[in-house]
Amino acid sequence: MSARILVIEDNADLAQGIAYNLKLEGYDVRITPDGRAGLDEAVRWKPDLILLDLMLPGLDGFEVLRALRGDGSRIPVIILSARAEEADKVRGFKLDADQYVTKPFGVLELLERVAALLRRTGHTATPREETLTFGDVRIDLACRTVAKAGQEITLPPKAYELLLALVRRHGAVISRHDLLREVWGYGASVVSRTVDTHVAELRRKLEDDPTTPRHILTVWKIGYRLHS
Amino acid sequence: MSARILVIEDNADLAQGIAYNLKLEGYDVRITPDGRAGLDEAVRWKPDLILLDLMLPGLDGFEVLRALRGDGSRIPVIILSARAEEADKVRGFKLDADQYVTKPFGVLELLERVAALLRRTGHTATPREETLTFGDVRIDLACRTVAKAGQEITLPPKAYELLLALVRRHGAVISRHDLLREVWGYGASVVSRTVDTHVAELRRKLEDDPTTPRHILTVWKIGYRLHS
DNA sequence: GCAGTTCCGACACAACTTCGTCACCTCTCC
DNA sequence: GGAGAGGTGACGAAGTTGTGTCGGAACTGC
Numbered sequence: 305m306s307a308r309i310l311v312i313e314d315n316a317d318l319a320q321g322i323a324y325n326l327k328l329e330g331y332d333v334r335i336t337p338d339g340r341a342g343l344d345e346a347v348r349w350k351p352d353l354i355l356l357d358l359m360l361p362g363l364d365g366f367e368v369l370r371a372l373r374g375d376g377s378r379i380p381v382i383i384l385s386a387r388a389e390e391a392d393k394v395r396g397f398k399l400d401a402d403q404y405v406t407k408p409f410g411v412l413e414l415l416e417r418v419a420a421l422l423r424r425t426g427h428t429a430t431p432r433e434e435t436l437t438f439g440d441v442r443i444d445l446a447c448r449t450v451a452k453a454g455q456e457i458t459l460p461p462k463a464y465e466l467l468l469a470l471v472r473r474h475g476a477v478i479s480r481h482d483l484l485r486e487v488w489g490y491g492a493s494v495v496s497r498t499v500d501t502h503v504a505e506l507r508r509k510l511e512d513d514p515t516t517p518r519h520i521l522t523v524w525k526i527g528y529r530l531h532s
Numbered sequence: 533m534s535a536r537i538l539v540i541e542d543n544a545d546l547a548q549g550i551a552y553n554l555k556l557e558g559y560d561v562r563i564t565p566d567g568r569a570g571l572d573e574a575v576r577w578k579p580d581l582i583l584l585d586l587m588l589p590g591l592d593g594f595e596v597l598r599a600l601r602g603d604g605s606r607i608p609v610i611i612l613s614a615r616a617e618e619a620d621k622v623r624g625f626k627l628d629a630d631q632y633v634t635k636p637f638g639v640l641e642l643l644e645r646v647a648a649l650l651r652r653t654g655h656t657a658t659p660r661e662e663t664l665t666f667g668d669v670r671i672d673l674a675c676r677t678v679a680k681a682g683q684e685i686t687l688p689p690k691a692y693e694l695l696l697a698l699v700r701r702h703g704a705v706i707s708r709h710d711l712l713r714e715v716w717g718y719g720a721s722v723v724s725r726t727v728d729t730h731v732a733e734l735r736r737k738l739e740d741d742p743t744t745p746r747h748i749l750t751v752w753k754i755g756y757r758l759h760s
Numbered sequence: 761g762c763a764g765t766t767c768c769g770a771c772a773c774a775a776c777t778t779c780g781t782c783a784c785c786t787c788t789c790c
Numbered sequence: 791g792g793a794g795a796g797g798t799g800a801c802g803a804a805g806t807t808g809t810g811t812c813g814g815a816a817c818t819g820c
Contacts, residue, residue, distance in 0.1 A: 316606050320653055460765055476674040495621070497809085498767055504810065515810095523676055524775070525689045525808070688776055725798090726778060732799065743799090752786065753797070 307422050308332045310351035312342030312368065313384065314360055322355065325411050326418070339363025343371055351379060353422060355414075356401075358385045366395060373400050380421050382414075411486050412468050416445070436471050438532040439519050441510050443471065450510075457509050462487065466502050467510075470520065470530040479527035503528055535650050536560045538579035540570030540596065541612065542588055549713075550583065553639045554646070567591025571599055579607060581650060583642075584629075586613045586620065597627045608649050612637070636717030640693055640700075664699050666760040667747050669738055671699065678738075685737050690715065694730045695738075698748065698758040707755035731756055 309326055313319040314337045323333045334349060336342040339360040346354060346368075354372075358365035369381060382403040397404065403417050436443045440453045448464065450457050459467065465487045470478065480499045488498075507514040521529045537554055541547040542565045551561045562577065564570040567588040574582060574596075582600075586593035597609060610631040611624045621632050631645050664671040668681045676692065678685050687695065693715045698706065708727045712718040716726070735742040749757045 324652065462766065477676045496768060497811095500809065500811090501767075504812095507810095522809070526676060529675060690777065724779080728798065729778075729800095732801095735799095750798070 306330050306332045307353065308334075308349065308351040309353045309355065309418065310342065310345055310349065311335045311355045312339065312346075312360065312365070313355065313357040314338060315357070321411070322414065325415060329415060329419070331418075337361075339365065339368045343368050346372060346377070346379065347375070352425070353418060354379055354381045355418075356381050356383050358383060369401060380425050382417060382421065411489065412465050412472070416468075436474075438471065438474065438530060439510075441519070443467065452510055459506075459509065463502050463505050463509075466499075467506055470506075470528065474530050474532070477523045477526050477529045481527075483527065499528075534558050534560045535581065536562075536577065536579040537581050537583065537646065538570065538573055538577065539563045539583045540565075540567065540574075540588065540593070541583065541585040542566060543585070550639065550642065553643060557643060557647075559646075565589075567593065567596045571596050574600060574605070574607065575603070580653070581646060582607055582609045583646075584609050584611050586611060586615070586624075594623065594627060597624070597629060601628050608653055610642075610645060610649065636719070638693060638715045638717045640696055640714055641717075664696075666699065666702065666758060669747070671695070680738055687734075687737065691730050691733050691737075694727070695734055698756065702758050702760070705751045705754050705757045709755075711755065727756075 309331045311319050311322055311326075311333060313322070313335065316337065319335045319337070323335055326333045334345060334351070336345050340362045342354075342356070342360070343363065345351075356365050356368060360368070363371075365383060365385075369383075372379065372381070380402045381400075382405060383401045384405050402421055405414060405417065434444065434446050436445065442451045443449075444451070450459050450464070450467065466483065469483055469486045483499050503520060504514075507517050507520050511517045511519060519531055521531050523529050537559045539547050539551055539554075539561060541550070541563065544565065547563045547565070551563055554561045562573060562579070564573050567590045570582075570584070570588070571591065573579075584593050584596060588596070591599075593611060593613075597611075600607065600609070608630045609628075610633060611629045612633055612635060613620060613624070614635045616634040624632050630649055633642060633645065662673055664673070670679045671677075672679070678687050678692070678695065694711065697711055697714050711727050712724070731748060732742075735745050735748050739745045739747060747759055749759055751757050
């Protein structure tokens, strides 16, 4: 049985996007657009994890969380907030939130945290692989480390997330647009060479011969593709 | 239930052509020829996706989009524009368009983008086939790769799309005119050797003996036909 | 502040597309 | 069945477009 995740978020598009990605991971997902309904659903449906926006119509996120904890519920909660302010963060943790993620965030990062939190709380629903490999490259998800031919390689955060995005859809073509959205969390497409720059970095560090890549391939006019 | 698509486009021929192809894909399609009516329809019918021309009588495309977003609507929008100017593009994305396609465009490309966008927003209406084959050639749609006898072959964008167009109507004769329209988005009365050139490329790469093609056949004075 | 990282624009280059030419082939008509 | 007309295949040159790369600016965490 797959883990149940409740998304309490009023921005429908964002909620849909998150839900889509969570479903792809095999989770059972429900969405509620406001605090009151979210609280009801949390009590009735008993999800294994809650993603909670702070800015909500009706009851705001803090109140939802307080009400939940007041009932003695120990459901793990990840707060999604537009505000990075320390005060909010502290307030969130005081109310026993488990994670605090500030927008804009990469979907991959969120998925990673969800998986980690579920693992920790024992709902290891989809026993995900702890390591991924292609060619002579091995990625250790838990340690967040990458090794090529046994040799550990340091990748900056963005490069690492980009690599994850490529590996997750291993084999399929992914457009720059999608990569920007998944890794950077940009709304719409931005014209920039950012993706290319980071791809170049990955090639430099992971390919035997960066000038003739054998794994991180360019698909003309479309994007990139990872090939084992 | 099939996804609903609203086409706001004043060029009746173009709109009909697009609608025809979308319906073939199984979508529920409506057309409105001007901005005001389009906006009304968008609000009342609540489509899952909107194809929006910029040059419209009455309200222009930008205004329609602004009005939509102003209402808080998050319906995905693909802008169809005759102008490729960067300024328009930026303006479109500023108003939160999801895609920006410049005319002339191939219908296949448009279908591809529509499917991708619907998939992303969760309206994964038609779980499309993953691979297509004829003879010893296999086309992997997700990877956008073509393999002959297990050997991977690289095809440039136009050649790939041309191949898709032929495979889609596998067995039937397709005129150069239709191919130009579907793949290139050219209107009627365009004469050019472009199709022939790309067919030659496909034969060179996919036929055992390119001089006596067994799959990509010429139909005299008509066009081409794909035979398994 | 300093080192590391991220982002962006400029430029050169490479891949791709298109077009023109010529030879050859298919069909038609006599 | 041969000659002519017009369609098609092959090839290469020119033009167009997208990508790789590099260096610097802005930013962040220490």
